[in-house]
Amino acid sequence: MAVRGGLTETGRAVAAAFREEWGRVVATLIRMTGDWDLAEECAQEAFARALERWPRDGVPRRPGAWLTTTARNHALNRIRRGKTETAKLRELGTMADTSARPDQGGLPDDRLRLIYTCCHPALPVEARVALTLRTVLGLTTGEIARAFLVAEPAMAQRLVRAKRKIRQAGVPYRVPPAHLLAERTASVLGVVYLLFNEGYAATEGSDPVRSGLCGEAIRLARLLHDLAPDDPEVTGLLALLLLQHSRHAARTDGAGDLVALEDQDRSRWDRAAIAEGAALVDEALRRGEPGPYQVQAAIAACHGTARTAGETDWPQIAALYGRLEAMSPGPVVRLNRAVAVAMADGALAGLALVDRVEGLEGYHLLHATRADLLRRLGRREEAAAAYREALALSRADADRRYLARRLGEVRRAG
């Protein structure tokens, strides 16, 4: 949306309101009209009006309430002008200024409803992510398409189909009932984590939209944590994202190349985020219901709290990966555990585990890991062959430069 480019003070106020309020305005309008497209159009209209009015009248004291009221009035006019759907109109007509209405228990119910509906298991996984980005965060179809490297018309189709299924199949607009909450929350957490990873580990090329996805994922995780403070996996996910993102500034060098964890300038890590993440992990684990996000967050906390690479508690990390593998077995977890074991018990022990990982033959990091272990063991020719295999499979520019540099090193050393 154009509001993002605002340079004036009020432009910035609208942009800030967009980030903070978009999901809430859309969610409220969906509840009132039951019409997803109408809700988005009216929210857009409200922000467009804000760009017009706020420079003249000043930024309202409660921008969210102003935007919701404006969007609601616009919806009311639209419905009046169109074929009157009396039920909708009656509801809108009797609706007080809903933005001022305190939500039950202080929870922003509408936004939560929106997130859970976007992540309903009756929708395809890729549609859940796209729909969450579109309706909860207000990303444009073009931005979402770029983030997921698909053509814009294809992404538009995906969104249209998802909204059509919500309407035609009667997907309910609500937070699931208590007996379904845990499993549905798992789907929501999965979407948020996927979103974060899209920004964190760009799988291909380089695109500026992606770094923004990490921030948006953290925002969603915070929202969920506010809403479900007693769910330790929700706490675990927020901790994990904060801890991963704390290294953001140190992960790439001046040329945009990836810097390995051990080589990162730790003074550039975000200490506040690490402290918050580590405290959240402790809080979650004290509940005694460990889950995959909590364990991954605990691993990230081990890295984050080590003052130097040499002080990293690798035996602890290897043990945590062992727990993670027991909880959610998978070849990528096994590979990560192998790396930790290599650090704790030596490259040979790690290599033995790497060679037992199955199902990742086409994954460049498997070959890159083997290559690094072989290099550490002084088996340069095998290392070079593995680096070449990793290079052939890697599609992200930064990964490719890192691998090419390492390949050059083992060649020269040999």
Place this chain on the structure above:
Amino acid sequence: MHYLMLICGNEEWEPSPAELAAVIADTEAWVKEMDGRGVRRFGDRLRPTGTATTVRVRDGETLLSDGPFAETKEQILGFDLIDCADLEEALDIASRHPSARLGSIEVRPLWPFGED
């Protein structure tokens, strides 16, 4: 909203008499509960796929072929028409049907004439 539950299962499944009796009892219990709740409007078993004939009309010509539309192991064994508040309720009701454990159940909303 009305939803059609297409009960899909493997016709080649050969249950022991005890297994069969348990499935029949579970199915009868489901039917009784859903009829009692006023949710289930109509439903029945279907004769095995060997009795099916598929009809297609192409270029004005009626083509009949023996057997079901799809050559898969799982076939539609029966159906139920249910009336629910939303998809959540329909999925909950379908998940209680014993065939959800043995095969699968496709749940689809009806599309009344005149609706877009």
